[in-house]
Structures are given as C-alpha cells and as structure tokens.
Amino acid sequence: MALNFSHRPVFPANLTEDNLLSPMRIANGYLVEGVAEKNGDGCMKPCHSDHAMEDCFDYGRDKGGGDRCGSQESVSNDIIDLLPSDPFGMDITSTFTAISGWLEALEFDYSHYVRDEVGTGDGSYQFAGLNLIWNNAMWFQTFPGSMGFECKGSASDQFGGGCSQVQEKGDVSHRDGLGLDCNVVDTLCSGNEDMISVDLEKEEFQDCKVPSDGPEGAPHEALILALGYLCVRDLLVVESVCTSLRKFVLNDPLLWRSIHIDQPLNEKLTDDVLLRITNRAQGSLQCLSLVDCKSISDEGLMRVVENNPKLIKLSVPGCTRLSIEGVLNSLKALKSMGTQGVKHLRIGGLFGVTLKHFEELKFLLGIDNQIQQIVQKPHFYNRRNLYISSEDDRAIDIEMCPRCQNMMLLYDCPAEGCRQKVHTAQLCRACSLCILRCLQCGRCINDSEYEETFSLEYLCSDCCKQEIAKSHDRPDRMIGSSSLPETGSFHLHG
Amino acid sequence: MLLSKNSALESKDNEIFEVEESIAIQSELIKTMTTMVNSKAYVNERNQMVPEARCRKQANYHVEQNNKIVDEELSDWESKFFEVDMDDLHELFMAANYLEIESLLNGVTKRVGDFIKACKNVEVIRQTFGINNDFAAQQEEEIRKLNSWNHI
Numbered sequence: 001m002a003l004n005f006s007h008r009p010v011f012p013a014n015l016t017e018d019n020l021l022s023p024m025r026i027a028n029g030y031l032v033e034g035v036a037e038k039n040g041d042g043c044m045k046p047c048h049s050d051h052a053m054e055d056c057f058d059y060g061r062d063k064g065g066g067d068r069c070g071s072q073e074s075v076s077n078d079i080i081d082l083l084p085s086d087p088f089g090m091d092i093t094s095t096f097t098a099i100s101g102w103l104e105a106l107e108f109d110y111s112h113y114v115r116d117e118v119g120t121g122d123g124s125y126q127f128a129g130l131n132l133i134w135n136n137a138m139w140f141q142t143f144p145g146s147m148g149f150e151c152k153g154s155a156s157d158q159f160g161g162g163c164s165q166v167q168e169k170g171d172v173s174h175r176d177g178l179g180l181d182c183n184v185v186d187t188l189c190s191g192n193e194d195m196i197s198v199d200l201e202k203e204e205f206q207d208c209k210v211p212s213d214g215p216e217g218a219p220h221e222a223l224i225l226a227l228g229y230l231c232v233r234d235l236l237v238v239e240s241v242c243t244s245l246r247k248f249v250l251n252d253p254l255l256w257r258s259i260h261i262d263q264p265l266n267e268k269l270t271d272d273v274l275l276r277i278t279n280r281a282q283g284s285l286q287c288l289s290l291v292d293c294k295s296i297s298d299e300g301l302m303r304v305v306e307n308n309p310k311l312i313k314l315s316v317p318g319c320t321r322l323s324i325e326g327v328l329n330s331l332k333a334l335k336s337m338g339t340q341g342v343k344h345l346r347i348g349g350l351f352g353v354t355l356k357h358f359e360e361l362k363f364l365l366g367i368d369n370q371i372q373q374i375v376q377k378p379h380f381y382n383r384r385n386l387y388i389s390s391e392d393d394r395a396i397d398i399e400m401c402p403r404c405q406n407m408m409l410l411y412d413c414p415a416e417g418c419r420q421k422v423h424t425a426q427l428c429r430a431c432s433l434c435i436l437r438c439l440q441c442g443r444c445i446n447d448s449e450y451e452e453t454f455s456l457e458y459l460c461s462d463c464c465k466q467e468i469a470k471s472h473d474r475p476d477r478m479i480g481s482s483s484l485p486e487t488g489s490f491h492l493h494g
Numbered sequence: 495m496l497l498s499k500n501s502a503l504e505s506k507d508n509e510i511f512e513v514e515e516s517i518a519i520q521s522e523l524i525k526t527m528t529t530m531v532n533s534k535a536y537v538n539e540r541n542q543m544v545p546e547a548r549c550r551k552q553a554n555y556h557v558e559q560n561n562k563i564v565d566e567e568l569s570d571w572e573s574k575f576f577e578v579d580m581d582d583l584h585e586l587f588m589a590a591n592y593l594e595i596e597s598l599l600n601g602v603t604k605r606v607g608d609f610i611k612a613c614k615n616v617e618v619i620r621q622t623f624g625i626n627n628d629f630a631a632q633q634e635e636e637i638r639k640l641n642s643w644n645h646i
Contacts, residue, residue: 217626222587222606225599229607236644240616240637242628265644273643 219245227255232277233265256281260289260390269293271300278304285311289346289390292318298326305330309337315346317387317397317409324353331364341366346397348387348409353398358407367395378412380442381432383457402427403434411435415443438463522594576605580622 219242227248230238239249249255259278261269274296278285285308290296296319305311311334316322327347334341345365347353376394379385388397388409401408408431413419418428428435428444435444439453440463449461459467578586583605590598613619620627629637 217624217628219625220584220587220623221591222584222603223610223623225603226606226610229604230610234611236641237613237616238610238619240641241619242625243633244628245625246629246637268643270643276640 218242224248227252230255232259232261236265250280253280253282253284257284258287258289259285260287260291261293262289262291266291266293268295270295271297271303274300275303275307278308281308283308283310287311287313287315287390289313289315290319291315291387292349294318294320297321298323298329301326302330302333305334309334309339311342312340313344313390314342315344315387315390316350317346318349320349320351322347322350324350324357328357328360328364331361335364344390344395346388346390348397353407355400355407358398358400361396365395378414379410380414381411381437381439382442383439401431401434403430406431408433411437411442413437413444414441418444440466522596572601576601580609 223238223245227235227238235249235255239246256277259281261274269290274290274293278288285304288304288308288311293316296316298321301316301322305314314327314330316327324347327345327350331342331345341364343365345361376392379388386409388394397409398407399410400406401410410429410431413428413435415428421427436446436450436458437443438445438450438460439457440459443460445458445460450458451461451464452458576583576586583602586598587602587606589595590602609622610619613622619625627634
C-alpha cells in the first residue's frame with residue numbers, strides 16, 4: 001500500500017512554539033494534524049506501520065525515491081532549520097529594550113558614555129550602553145568620578161587597565177599603534193561598546209569562557225592593540241571588518257607614521273590613493289617607502305610631501321614614473337618648510353641622475369663627504385633584494401659607478417674569486433649594466449656560461465640547472481611562471 | 495620560607511604565589527600597590543579577577559624571561575611561549591592588561607597581530623575573532639567604492 005504522506009511538511013519550517021505541538025499529536029496510531037487536509041478524509045491520516053512512523057520523523061537520512069511526496073523535498077534536511085527559532089521566548093531585543101526602559105525610568109544617564117555615532121540599529125545602541133553597566137558594577141560606584149582608571153575588579157576592566165597603560169605610555173615613538181592617539185584614548189575612556197570581549201565562535205576556541213558577557217560581535221581590545229603590528233596591506237583589510245575597527249584604523253595617526261608599500265599594492269597604487277593613505281597620518285608621516293610603485297608621479301609625491309613636513313625617510317626605488325627633478329623639488333619643498341627634512345633617501349632604479357643632481361641631493365640631505373665613506377655591508381644582486389632597504393643606515397643608496405661613471409645602484413659580488421680582490425680597481429663592484437649578474441645568486445657572469453630569461457634577465461648556469469631541476473620535480477607547474485626562467489629559448493653564452 | 499625579597503601574591507582562586515620582588519614589580523599594578531602599601535618585605539594582595547592559571551603564567555613568564563639573558567634564546571623561548579591558541583592568548587591578554595605587564599602585553603598583541611596577518615580577507619577575520627559586520631548597506635557600498643582600487 002502506498003504511503004500517503006501529507007503535502008504539508010510534518011514540521012513546517014517556520015514554527016512558533018504553539019505550532020510545534022500541533023503536528024505531533026498522535027492519537028491511536030494516527031498522525032493528527034491541526035489543520036484539515038485538502039485531500040483525503042479530513043484530519044486523520046493513517047500511519048499504519050512502524051516503518052512509516054519512523055519515516056515521518058526521519059529527516060536526517062537520505063531519502064530514497066518511491067512515493068515520497070513533494071513535501072519531503074521542500075523540507076530542509078537539516079533539523080536545525082526545523083527547530084523553532086525561539087522556543088523559550090527569549091527574544092533578546094525585546095528583553096534589553098525592557099531593561100533599558102527600566103533604567104531610563106531610574107533616570108540613569110548613561111547615554112554620554114556611549115559613542116554617538118553608532119551606525120547600527122537601535123537594538124545594538126541600547127545593547128552597547130547596557131553592557132557598560134552590566135559589566136562594570138564598580139562603575140556605578142565610581143562614576144562620574146574617575147572614568148577609566150579605577151575601574152578595576154570587573155571583567156571589562158581590561159579597558160580601564162588599557163586606558164591607564166596607554167596614558168602612561170604617552171607618545172610611543174618606537175612603535176606605531178600601541179600608544180593610541182590622545183583623542184582616540186579619550187574616546188575609548190569615555191566608554192564605548194568596544195570594551196567588550198569578543199564572542200569567539202571559531203571551533204578552536206569554542207570552550208573559551210569570555211569573562212564579560214558583552215554584546216557579541218564587537219572586536220576585542222587585543223585586536224586594537226595589535227593594529228600597530230600590522231602592515232599597510234593588513235590594515236586596509238582590517239578597516240573593512242566593522243565600524244569600530246574602521247574608526248580606529250582611520251583615525252589613529254600613529255598607525256600611519258611609517259608607510260611601506262610593496263607587492264602587491266604597488267601595482268595598484270595611484271596618486272590619489274597614496275594621498276588618501278598618507279593623509280591618515282594627519283601630518284605626522286615620518287617614513288614613506290614606495291617600492292616599484294610605477295604609477296606615482298612627481299605631482300603626487302609633491303602633494304604628499306607638502307602635507308607631511310615631518311618626513312625623514314623617503315624611499316622610492318623602482319618608481320619609474322618619478323624623475324630626479326621631481327624628487328629634488330620635493331626635497332626642496334620640505335627644506336623650505338623649515339623642518340629637519342629628509343635624511344635618508346632611496347632612489348635606486350631612477351634613471352638620468354647626473355653628478356650635479358647627486359651633489360644637490362647630498363646638500364639637501366645634509367651629507368658630509370666624510371660620512372658617506374663609512375663602510376656599508378655588501379649589497380648583492382637578487383630578484384628579491386634589488387634595492388637597498390630604507391632600514392639601512394646610509395643616507396643615499398646610489399653611488400657613482402666606477403665603470404660607467406653614472407650615478408647608479410651598485411652591487412657587490414658574492415663569488416669566491418671576486419670577494420678576495422682588494423684593489424679598488426679590481427673590485428667586482430659596479431652597476432647592473434656594467435657587470436651582468438645572475439638574478440638568483442648575484443654572481444657576476446661575464447666569464448661564465450649564462451642563460452637569458454624571457455624577462456631579459458640572466459641566470460648563471462648553476463642557478464639555471466637548479467630551476468630546471470625544480471620544474472621537473474613539479475611537473476604540474478606551468479612553464480612561464482614568474483620564478484621560472486622561460487625555457488622556450490635557451491641560449492648558452494660564454 | 496618567605497625570603498625578605500619575595501612578594502606573595504594571592505590569586506582569585508586563593509592560591510599564593512611567591513615571586514621575587516624584582517619580578518613582581520614588573521607588573522605596574524603590583525609595583526604601585528607595593529609603593530602605596532610601603533612594604534618591602536611582604537606584600538599580600540588580592541588579585542580579584544585573576545584566576546590561578548593566569549597568575550602562574552605571569553610568574554613563569556617573568557622567571558623565565560629573567561633567566562634568559564641571551565637575546566636569541568629569549569626570542570626563541572618567547573615565540574614558543576606565545577604559540578598558544580586563542581583561548582590561552584585571551585587569558586594571557588586579560589592578565590597582562592590587568593597586571594599591567596608591558597612586555598607580556600607586547601608579546602600577546604604581537605601574536606594577535608600574527609593571527610590577523612594569517613587571515614586572508616575580511617570574512618576570515620570576522621570568523622576568527624567573532625566580529626559582526628555592523629556596517630549599514632550604504633556604508634558598505636561606500637567602502638567598497640573607496641577600496642575598489644585594491645580589487646582587480
């Protein structure tokens with residue numbers, strides 16, 4: 001006998017508490033439903049066999065074909081969807097609304113402890129305000145006196161502790177971000193919904209007992225303190241996470257005191273974006289490092305410099321759209337603002353730098369001839385290390401090439417034979433045009449076999465063999481990826 | 495035996511830790527209390543919210559830190575010390591914040607920074623730290639436009 005299941009699901013998806021009971025009334029082996037069926041004989045539906053009964057309730061198992069009716073297909077297989085959403089009537093929003101109403105009745109003014117510009121709906125606003133009270137029993141006693149500095153002894157005192165710690169630190173110059181800016185600290189200490197610990201839902205900390213029962217979903221304070229350790233790329237991701245993090249990222253100039261832009265942002269960075277990012281420093285930018293940012297123009301750089309007179313380190317290697325005149329103009333503009341000016345400059349990869357330009361640069365940077373002669377550590381040619389870092393101590397990266405007399409980036413040679421040479425004339429130290437070098441190991445390849453890559457770089461025969469060996473180990477790797485030399489045409493030179 | 499240079503710290507769980515005073519005062523909070531109480535020999539102080547596990551960790555952290563004089567050894571040890579899951583990290587953070595121990599706090603926040611860096615995009619950060627997206631639709635659209643330069 002064919003089982004005649006109802007077209008309506010036994011457990012409708014949108015159950016309320018009342019409805020849940022109705023389909024489950026089973027009387028005398030009959031499945032009784034609250035609403036009359038359109039088909040059949042009215043309310044009573046025979047469910048004769050045990051097997052059928054099981055099937056009535058069996059939503060987890062994979063259903064076979066047969067006479068399963070359409071209702072089975074329309075019902076979710078996941079029991080979670082079938083359970084009522086709020087079986088105990090714990091409507092959170094209405095609960096808090098009620099309590100806030102109660103507090104208002106007590107004429108308890110907590111409103112100014114909550115940030116005004118909360119972007120979300122009313123529920124969370126009240127939520128946030130309430131959390132301050134719930135989590136800080138001591139605040140009832142100490143407020144309106146000391147704001148954040150004495151609120152010890154409660155779960156959210158992490159914030160109070162954080163505040164006092166930050167205040168003691170004052171202006172942290174050695175690392176950005178840990179010492180928050182004064183107005184940010186004020187905002188924090190005036191009490192806002194961020195002083196709630198996060199509800200950690202990820203599986204690895206399911207059992208984490210978050211001490212304060214604040215509103216779920218707000219960022220933990222540790223995240224805010226950790227912002228100082230993030231690079232520009234990560235900060236740009238974090239600012240899109242939630243409103244409070246966004247506020248911290250955008251409004252804390254200490255986070256933007258030292259800006260370093262490298263792969264992959266360098267390819268996309270334009271003048272406008274650069275200006276927008278550097279403006280976040282609110283005039284306190286000290287180090288700007290743009291590596292291979294090919295879209296940045298002289299005007300763009302000038303605008304940044306004009307807005308940030310405190311700039312000390314400027315590093316623009318590989319920014320081929322910049323001209324040496326543009327860089328000089330920027331440095332002169334800084335000088336005219338009366339500040340210390342740039343003391344460390346990196347312009348490796350810029351072409352057309354003459355000796356005259358160089359002298360002018362030295363003057364603007366305040367370089368003494370004697371200082372320039374301090375022995376620096378050797379700089380080897382390598383695809384990942386083409387430029388001298390701005391962390392390095394030297395004032396300027398380019399020098400006069402002993403072979404072509406142009407102002408270029410010079411490279412030392414790691415080859416055994418070359419390192420032993422002592423006489424200046426024999427030193428294997430010149431620009432990359434005068435001495436061809438292997439892109440991988442940096443050794444000079446004038447006398448030995450080498451191969452030319454598709455990108456017109458060179459690999460010595462040893463490195464080339466290594467690359468080929470690697471590509472054989474990974475046969476699924478496509479030839480033509482950036483780190484592998486194009487093996488389309490191999491020309492052995494030597 | 496209670497040496498004159500030791501401080502006794504009592505945790506919330508009523509467990510007493512004896513630590514050298516020089517280590518105990520690395521916590522700014524304890525240092526302040528010591529000054530206020532004006533007692534060099536013996537400080538008994540209640541850490542209201544700091545459960546035993548945290549206190550033990552603090553004591554351990556400082557003892558070890560003071561033992562490791564060589565920089566390399568210290569940084570190795572520190573990186574191992576902070577290789578804990580979110581749960582423990584959270585505990586450490588709360589303790590460091592409450593007791594105001596700068597070096598511990600730095601280590602913890604640095605590790606949190608590593609967690610953030612490991613997240614590939616906004617959604618992963620939200621999941622990892624349990625943060626809700628509280629942007630209004632309009633805000634989100636504006637942000638998307640502002641960041642459009644970053645997306646291919």
